[in-house]
Amino acid sequence: MTVPALAITGLRVGIRSDEGMARILDHIAFSIAPGCILGVVGESGCGKSTLIRTILGILPPAAEIVAGSILFEGEDLRAFSEAELNRAVRGSRIGFVPQDPYLALNPLFTIGAQLLEVMRWHAPGERRSHSTRLVELLRRVQLPDPEAALARYPHQFSGGQRQRLLIAAALACSPRLVIADEPTTALDVTTQQQILRLLRELVDELGIAMLFVTHDLGVVAELCDEVSVIYAGQTVESGPTAAMLDRPLHPYTRALLACHPDRSEGFTGIPGAVPSPLRAPPGCRFAPRCAGARPACTGRSPAPQWPEPGRSVDCILYEAKAAA
Numbered sequence: 263m264t265v266p267a268l269a270i271t272g273l274r275v276g277i278r279s280d281e282g283m284a285r286i287l288d289h290i291a292f293s294i295a296p297g298c299i300l301g302v303v304g305e306s307g308c309g310k311s312t313l314i315r316t317i318l319g320i321l322p323p324a325a326e327i328v329a330g331s332i333l334f335e336g337e338d339l340r341a342f343s344e345a346e347l348n349r350a351v352r353g354s355r356i357g358f359v360p361q362d363p364y365l366a367l368n369p370l371f372t373i374g375a376q377l378l379e380v381m382r383w384h385a386p387g388e389r390r391s392h393s394t395r396l397v398e399l400l401r402r403v404q405l406p407d408p409e410a411a412l413a414r415y416p417h418q419f420s421g422g423q424r425q426r427l428l429i430a431a432a433l434a435c436s437p438r439l440v441i442a443d444e445p446t447t448a449l450d451v452t453t454q455q456q457i458l459r460l461l462r463e464l465v466d467e468l469g470i471a472m473l474f475v476t477h478d479l480g481v482v483a484e485l486c487d488e489v490s491v492i493y494a495g496q497t498v499e500s501g502p503t504a505a506m507l508d509r510p511l512h513p514y515t516r517a518l519l520a521c522h523p524d525r526s527e528g529f530t531g532i533p534g535a536v537p538s539p540l541r542a543p544p545g546c547r548f549a550p551r552c553a554g555a556r557p558a559c560t561g562r563s564p565a566p567q568w569p570e571p572g573r574s575v576d577c578i579l580y581e582a583k584a585a586a
């Protein structure tokens with residue numbers, strides 16, 4: 263059996279505040295096989311950034327992992343020291359593509375200086391061999407005139423070209439997992455399509471796994487093999503993309519789809535807002551916004567159900583169906 267590139271189970275992250283300890287992530291679970299792209303979807307405030315920070319080991323001081331495991335290629339990331347994560351995981355075995363290509367590059371240094379520094383930090387070696395590999399990478403991400411690009415500054419590239427540079431930076435140390443944080447949000451639609459196509463090609467060609475975090479189900483439909491939907495810090499539904507978009511099970515996934523202009527007849531929003539983890543409602547956190555909520559939904563958290571092979575849903579309505 264193939265070892266998943268990333269397997270997360272029962273992940274809980276708490277955050278201390280003046281109002282007490284809040285569960286910012288609660289019962290997060292998913293896994294990603296090599297060569298697969300998993301989309302993690304949720305509205306703003308659902309905990310997507312916290313999830314990324316937890317995996318990369320860069321939570322703010324007030325936050326801590328309370329329970330669960332994060333296995334990266336079978337190794338428990340929670341057991342790694344800060345120095346090991348820094349030297350051998352972040353930016354090397356796990357690459358990262360940030361959201362905003364305009365902010366992520368330092369305007370004062372050339373592309374060559376910035377990207378070669380990343381490569382030297384993780385793999386000290388001869389400058390010339392790093393340069394050769396970097397030029398190959400820039401060619402692979404379809405950046406025009408890659409040799410000349412090394413001597414240029416970030417402002418001399420378009421947004422799409424900067425995102426290609428950041429993808430090259432994420433791949434520079436041959437990662438086994440790439441985490442992409444809404445990498446196309448700041449781009450126009452045509453450039454977005456080109457970047458999505460490039461990411462798909464790279465994953466297929468290199469056999470790496472990708473965790474693609476987004477609020478956009480349209481992007482998920484185009485790119486991802488599997489989807490995990492999170493709401494208020496909890497995984498509510500996971501499964502293969504096509505099945506989930508055709509037959510969403512959880513009321514939140516259905517509501518998200520109904521908000522998408524390409525996938526709904528009349529545009530409807532979801533009433534209310536994602537609750538702060540400090541004031542999370544009891545029971546199912548989506549219940550106050552759910553059209554199908556029953557009194558039992560606020561009494562306790564739903565247990566995960568597997569109504570079809572490869573699909574999971576955390577909703578009391580499916581517990582009743584399973585028991586029938």
Ligand SMILES: Nc1ncnc2c1ncn2[C@@H]1O[C@H](COP(=O)(O)OP(=O)(O)OP(=O)(O)O)[C@@H](O)[C@H]1O
Pocket residue numbers: 277279286304305306307308309310311312313322324537538539
């Ligand atoms: N340091 C912190 N202290 C207190 N609450 C926090 C902290 N960081 C995040 N939160 C809260 O945790 C929840 C999840 O935040 P997070 O930034 O992970 O969401 P997100 O899905 O990434 O949102 P967005 O898409 O807007 O970036 C939010 O309610 C946020 O206010």
